[in-house]
Amino acid sequence: MPFNSARHIAELKFDGIRLIVSHTDEIKLYTRHNNDVTAKFPELVLKSPVPPGTILDGEVIVTDADGKPDFEGMLARFQSKSNKTPVTFVAFDIIKHRGIDVTSLPLMRRKDLLEQAFEETDYYKRVQVVRGLTTEYFKIVKQHGLEGIVIKDKDSRYEIDRRSWAWQKVINWTYADVYISGYRKKNFGWLASVEATDGNMRPAGIIELGPTPTHKKAFNGVRKNLVFEEDKNFVYMQPLLKARVKTRNWTKKGMLRSPVFVDFLL
Structure with missing residues (x-):
């Protein structure tokens, strides 16, 4: 903050x-x-x-x-x-x-x-x-839909090849509700979908960050009952599990940019 x-x-x-x-x-x-x-x-x-x-x-x-x-x-x-x-x-x-x-x-x-x-x-x-x-x-940055700000300690030195904790990013997150419609087989990732204007579901990106071990355990407890198809890289589920994510913004093609899981929605 x-x-x-x-x-x-x-x-x-x-x-x-x-x-x-x-x-x-x-x-x-x-x-x-x-x-x-x-x-x-x-x-x-x-x-x-x-x-x-x-x-x-x-x-x-x-x-x-x-x-x-x-x-x-x-x-x-x-x-x-x-x-x-x-x-x-x-x-x-x-x-x-x-x-x-x-x-x-x-x-x-x-x-x-x-x-x-x-x-x-x-x-x-x-x-x-x-x-x-x-x-x-920061309020002005949010009003104009800009990405965020960086807060920096006036006495901080320049850190080469490593992150300085004296510099703190504050992102102007956008929040969205999505459906979990599958998952990646190898590296962790949940497939996110949203409802299109015609009422059908369309892909909206892959959630790679945010879920805690508790969230992942809850997901694993219900995913088998929702699976209907898979291919080489992904397992696809009925889009019944809803979640809230935060994202830097939406791309021009309607995809979430760097979405981060926040919580499941009941």
Whole structure:
């Protein structure tokens, strides 16, 4: 849950792909898993305002007609060689400044250096910092249907290759009621279905997170009575078991994005 604190700041959580922009001998772009994706975003190389000796951490995004981050649009751009949808890199941290590693400096000092590091352009932006009004800011984020916020300790250091507990994500979850219509045979996953406009059931995604051992035990106690078919990968059930899930949002094709099980509905 969001909270107000003089020791913390809040930032918008951008719905895109994490990206490291490194300018040593030349501009290079890397994912958080250290995959070189420089060739995928030539405009971020050719139009870069990032000076030599600088390494930035941030998010590359595609925006929709309303100016909101569009994750599906970002994936389409990332996965296609021909897609030329414009992207923007939004920097939220700095790793090197003028050739010096600054990861050991407190967050607010790094924010000062980030402000000095480059001039904003259409392709390169800096995330806006909100101080002291986190709960109010989160309400605005929810009203606009944005993904969420990140609350950060002002004194936190930059953690390389591991999650910092001084940074806390607060997701703007959407809740939905679905039917459990089957399960995956190998890796855990419950098939979720929803009622279509014609009254029939249609697939809505796979629930992989959320159920406790108690929930799984309850599910196993009733699933055999509901099974009617199976194939190589899935077992299918009559959609009589209802559940509530939380999801980041619905995709344009009507699928749940990263659904998390909350509870069964009686």
